[in-house]
Every structure is written in C-alpha cells, then in structure tokens.
Amino acid sequence: xxxxxxxxxxxxxTDKSINVEPLNMQYANDYIGGRGLGTRMYFDExxxxxxxxxxxxxxxxxxxxxxxxxxxxxxxxMVITKSPLTGAIASSNSGGHWGPEFKACGxxxxxxxxxxxxxxxxxxxxxxxxxxDAAHLWGKxxxxxxxxxxxxxxxxxxxxLIGPAGEKLSKMASIMNDHDxxxxxxxxxxxxxxxxLKAITVKGSNKxxxxxxxxxKEVVKKCNALIKENGVTGGGxxxxxxxxxxxxxxxxxxxxxxxxxxxxxxxxxxxxxxxxAEKFLVKRSACARCPIGCGRVVKLDDQVIGGPEYETLWSFxxxxxxxxxxxxxxxxxxxxxxxxxxxxxxxxxxxAMELKQKGYIKDEELNGIALEFGNNESVVAxxxxxxxxxxxxxxxxxGSYELCxxxxxxxxxxxxxxxxxxxxxxRAIQGQAVQYxxxxxxxxxxxxxxxxxxxxxxxxxxxxxxxxxxxEWAKIFQDLTAVIDSIGMCLFTSFALGANEYxxxxxxSAGTQYDADKLMIAGERIYNIERVFxxxxxxxxxxxxxxxxxLEEPIVDGPSKGEVARLSEMLPKYxxxxxxxxxxxxPEKLSELGIDI
Amino acid sequence: MIEVRLFATFRExxxxxxxxxxxxxxxxxxxxxxxxxxxxxxxINGRDGSLDTPLKDEDIVSIFPPVGGG
Numbered sequence: 316x317x318x319x320x321x322x323x324x325x326x327x328x329t330d331k332s333i334n335v336e337p338l339n340m341q342y343a344n345d346y347i348g349g350r351g352l353g354t355r356m357y358f359d360e361x362x363x364x365x366x367x368x369x370x371x372x373x374x375x376x377x378x379x380x381x382x383x384x385x386x387x388x389x390x391x392x393m394v395i396t397k398s399p400l401t402g403a404i405a406s407s408n409s410g411g412h413w414g415p416e417f418k419a420c421g422x423x424x425x426x427x428x429x430x431x432x433x434x435x436x437x438x439x440x441x442x443x444x445x446x447x448d449a450a451h452l453w454g455k456x457x458x459x460x461x462x463x464x465x466x467x468x469x470x471x472x473x474x475x476l477i478g479p480a481g482e483k484l485s486k487m488a489s490i491m492n493d494h495d496x497x498x499x500x501x502x503x504x505x506x507x508x509x510x511x512l513k514a515i516t517v518k519g520s521n522k523x524x525x526x527x528x529x530x531x532k533e534v535v536k537k538c539n540a541l542i543k544e545n546g547v548t549g550g551g552x553x554x555x556x557x558x559x560x561x562x563x564x565x566x567x568x569x570x571x572x573x574x575x576x577x578x579x580x581x582x583x584x585x586x587x588x589x590x591x592a593e594k595f596l597v598k599r600s601a602c603a604r605c606p607i608g609c610g611r612v613v614k615l616d617d618q619v620i621g622g623p624e625y626e627t628l629w630s631f632x633x634x635x636x637x638x639x640x641x642x643x644x645x646x647x648x649x650x651x652x653x654x655x656x657x658x659x660x661x662x663x664x665x666x667a668m669e670l671k672q673k674g675y676i677k678d679e680e681l682n683g684i685a686l687e688f689g690n691n692e693s694v695v696a697x698x699x700x701x702x703x704x705x706x707x708x709x710x711x712x713x714g715s716y717e718l719c720x721x722x723x724x725x726x727x728x729x730x731x732x733x734x735x736x737x738x739x740x741x742r743a744i745q746g747q748a749v750q751y752x753x754x755x756x757x758x759x760x761x762x763x764x765x766x767x768x769x770x771x772x773x774x775x776x777x778x779x780x781x782x783x784x785x786x787e788w789a790k791i792f793q794d795l796t797a798v799i800d801s802i803g804m805c806l807f808t809s810f811a812l813g814a815n816e817y818x819x820x821x822x823x824s825a826g827t828q829y830d831a832d833k834l835m836i837a838g839e840r841i842y843n844i845e846r847v848f849x850x851x852x853x854x855x856x857x858x859x860x861x862x863x864x865x866l867e868e869p870i871v872d873g874p875s876k877g878e879v880a881r882l883s884e885m886l887p888k889y890x891x892x893x894x895x896x897x898x899x900x901x902p903e904k905l906s907e908l909g910i911d912i
Numbered sequence: 913m914i915e916v917r918l919f920a921t922f923r924e925x926x927x928x929x930x931x932x933x934x935x936x937x938x939x940x941x942x943x944x945x946x947x948x949x950x951x952x953x954x955x956i957n958g959r960d961g962s963l964d965t966p967l968k969d970e971d972i973v974s975i976f977p978p979v980g981g982g
Contacts, residue, residue: 545978546952546977546978546979547978547979547980547981550921550977550978550979551920551977551978551979551980551981552979552980552981554920554921555920555979556981557981557982558981559919559920559979559980559981560979560980560981560982562919562974562976563919563953563976563979566917566919566955566958566974567955567958567959568958579958584928588920588979589919589920589923589928609981624981625981625982626982737982760982761982764982766980766982767980770953771952771953771978771979771980772952772953773980776960778960779960806982807981807982810980873958874955874957874958874959875958
C-alpha cells in the first residue's frame, strides 16, 4: 500500500537501542493508521495491568495514511498509551506540523520503551536517530524549550515536547507541539515524563509515494469544495473558531456552570466567540494542509499568543463562573506553557471550588489564594499552582476524581472513567449522555460528537431531549470518529465530509479498496479492540456511567430545566447494537470483526 | 414584543439583542432582513423551534447562522 512510510521506529530509553522495523501491513490494512494501528500495536506489546507510569508502559506515536498526504487537514498524529488518569487506553490527537515532518523522516510510527536514567530527547533526521541529553531543558516551559531545541537542531525542525507538568507526572499533562497544539487529554504527557523524555525533534526529507496522483487531485478538489461550501467549515469555524459555540450552547441551557451545578451562565457573552473576534483576535491560524483554519491568535497585554478553544472558554469560564476573557486567555496560555489539558485543569479547579464552597477544602490548605466561583485571580493562580504542583495544586494535578475522592466526595468529580467531562451538559443532550458514558477513553466529546446532529443539525436534526435512536447514532459517530482519527485527518472535516469521501481519499492515496461500509467496519474494529484492552486493564462495562449528579439531579435552571441523563434507558440498547454483553464484546463479535487476539 | 437575540454574523448592522413585534419566526426574519436559508439554528425560549410556530408576547428567539466546532 502507498501513502505509508512502511517503517516503524523503536527507541528503547533503558538500553538506548534504536531499531527500525517493517510496518505490519496487515495491521495497516485492518486498522488503517494513527489511533487504530497504534492501538493494535500497543495491544500486542503491553500487558494491560501495568502501572502506566512504570518503564513497562510504552508510548506509541502514530500517523495515518493521510498524514503528510496532499489532502485537506492531512497532518494529524495520535499518541497511544495506557492513561495514568483513567487506567484505560489513551489515544490523544494533535495537529500542527509535527506529524507530517515526522512521517517525512520515513516512519509511520515510533514506539518508545523503557525509561532513560536522566532527562533526554530524541532527535530524528531521516534515518539518523539519536538520544541526546536534555538536562538543560528539564524544568523549562514549553515555548522556551521548543525555541532552544530549534536553535540546536535547526529552525526548520519540528518539536514535540512536554512541559513541567509532564515532568512532574501530572495526570492532566499533555504532549505539546508547535507552541500551542496539544495531544491534550488523558495525561499522555505524564507517560513521557515518567520516561525522562522531554522532547522529540524531527526533520525529514522523504517524499510520500501515492497510489494515483491524478485521481487524488480530483477527489481532493471535490472535498475542498465541500469543505468550502459547508456553513460550518467554510464559514463559522474560519470566522469565529470553535469559540462561537459558547452562545449556542448557553442559549440552550446546555452550558455546565459552577461544576455542573447549573446549566446556563448569565455572563457567557464575555467569553463568547463574538467577543473574542471583536476585542481580542489578532489573526487566525491553521494546522498543516488545513483549509479551515479554526485556530485563534489573540493578544494578551503586549503578547500575541495562541487563543483558547471553546472547551477552554467553558472550563476556565462558565465551569468556574468566570466571564472575563483575559482570565481565560491567561489560564489557557499557562496550560500551553506547563503542558496541560485545559479541559481537565479547568474542570478540576471547578471541582475544587465546589469542595471549598461545601466546606470540604479548608482555608488553611489554600496558601492564602482564593478558591471560589467567579473569582478571576483564583482561576489563574490555581492553574499555575497545578502546573508547578505546589501546595494544594499538587493534589489537584492528579485530576478531579482523585482530588474529590481524597475528601470522600468522588461524586463531585464531573468525570467518566476519572476523565473530566467537557463542555456540554449531557442531561440536556441525551445522545451525548450515552456517548460520554461509553467512551473508551473516559469523559470526552471527540469520541463521538453527537452535538453535531443534536444541536447543529448535521447531518440531520435530532431532538436533543429524546432517547429515540440515540444508541444507534452514538455507535455510528464513535465508529466514524475512530476512522478519522486513524486515517490522519481532522475531525472537523466530518461537518462537510462523510465515509464516502474518506474512503475515496484513502483509496486514491493508498491503493486500498475501501468503501463507506468497509471503512465503518474498520472503525468498529478499532472501537472494539480498545474496549477489549480496557476490560483487561480493569476498566469494564461497570464504568460505562455518568456522575450521580447528572443521572439523578434534574437541571435546575434555563431551557433544559428538569432534565436528567436517561442513561439506564439507553445503555442496554447501545450494548445490543454493539453486539456486547454487559459492556464486553462477545467472542462472536470479535470474530465477525476479524479481531484475532 | 419578542426579544430577538442575534449571534455571529447576524449581529452585523443589527446588534446583539432587539425587540421585534411579530407573530412568528417568518415575520421576524422578514423584518430584520435575514434569509431563511441562512438560518441554521432557530431557538424559541432556548428550545428548537420552527419559523411557523406562533409566538407570544415576551418570547425569546435566538437565531444563529451555520457555526460549529468543539
């Protein structure tokens, strides 16, 4: 198959060995690339019960067949490992420019094993791969460390790295690239930190061979037109970025506020996409080969920096009761600098605010720093305390579940499988409720974005309060997302493209014979093998649930008042359409999908 | 009167929040010069609504062009 580099790099940090292996082409055919391929490789190599922060854990960084190909948004990479936050499979996605540069070095994936005895980084320049000393970089913030590495390895190299949060093993640590792009979720940065690995620098010169250049140009032209014509990818996202969702979600009473205590934020306008565009936006930015350009560059005092996404405007904004854009921009920037997941950090501060509000956290634990909803300084100060793992910040750096559990109040952690939920109250969007609960990586909106049909009306409008057909929709969205994450493209293309277009792009690039149905089965295969890993890791169907508040306490305000997440009415049907029993794939289902384990 | 809340590009030359006297969504769009086909989300009191739904005094209508993200 074309569009693959055909090689996997293996770096063992314990014995310093560096090896190159052929890519398993059967796996590439069955699991595509990126998330799917990386998970299949990881499944073969790692015992599911290992400690995620031990040298026995491995970190796989995998590209897809579209990464580096001349297709719209063809530039993503995935990080696959066992999550220290959830204990389940982690696969975190990032854009920017690192993925295509890595693939141009001649590899589809790198497997990182063991643990270095001192801080190091890996430098990859085509087939020249070296493990180098990073003592001078340890403790450095992301932008300074990246700039220093570029001075050493060349201005044109691309840098993937962790910040101080990853070094300190925060379970909310991200892996960063290009200053402000992040493989954000599930604490993948802590796994890198546990290996004493600060960064991976890449500079490649290999040209990707494609199956049919002319056919691909034709399909790309069609896809670019669809993306341009689509109101979301051609209009809303370029103009306002993801931030435009703030007002939509808030108007519907779906906007979790003050740690999900209420669902509509009276001051949402201050943190909206419209306010950002009017008062803070400097310009927009785009990842490699992206015609959408949803990224925001904003001003903060005299600095020009990466701006917050919708999820971040929610986590540090509504969820903490904060309506000040500057506060959110500062907290977002701190997360980028310390290398932290903005969703989990904001949501954990919100959980801590509720613990304080209810008297579980005492004043003497706070080092004199306020911890209260609606307090701007509080949000910025605690973000930095978490980044530095100082005082109560060290406890908060372990995520909201461990924090709340330490006070005997785990139920105040608004998380699924210990990973913080994002910016949509599932009580007000029933499909999203079943999707959140069954997500293989815990609380997450990008394992199946049911917001698209239930709120935005794409590809068709569903009644968000109804449970009818929601389990079926959840499965379709989860499987299609697994395909997009594996192929190496951005999930946002799915507002305009469908499985037909993805299969056409893949076939023209790689020479495969996929059609839409076969592609969706590959997505289902990927979803099932993730699930099998989770079960073996001890994260089974009993964790397919939601926080008690969302199941039992009706929304108290706004247009969605009175609603609870009707998960118990949807979960049996979801398992039925998946062919699972009690959350576990049956041997028959695994056999049907050709999962040979 | 109906409180009409406008978002994203619909605010240009119209403002964020206006009071409109109208019997339904069709009449609102006509009065504020927005084409039906440009409307992606139309909420009445925060819930999905139809342009044909009769409106009553003090209803709140929220109108969005195609936008999205996550």
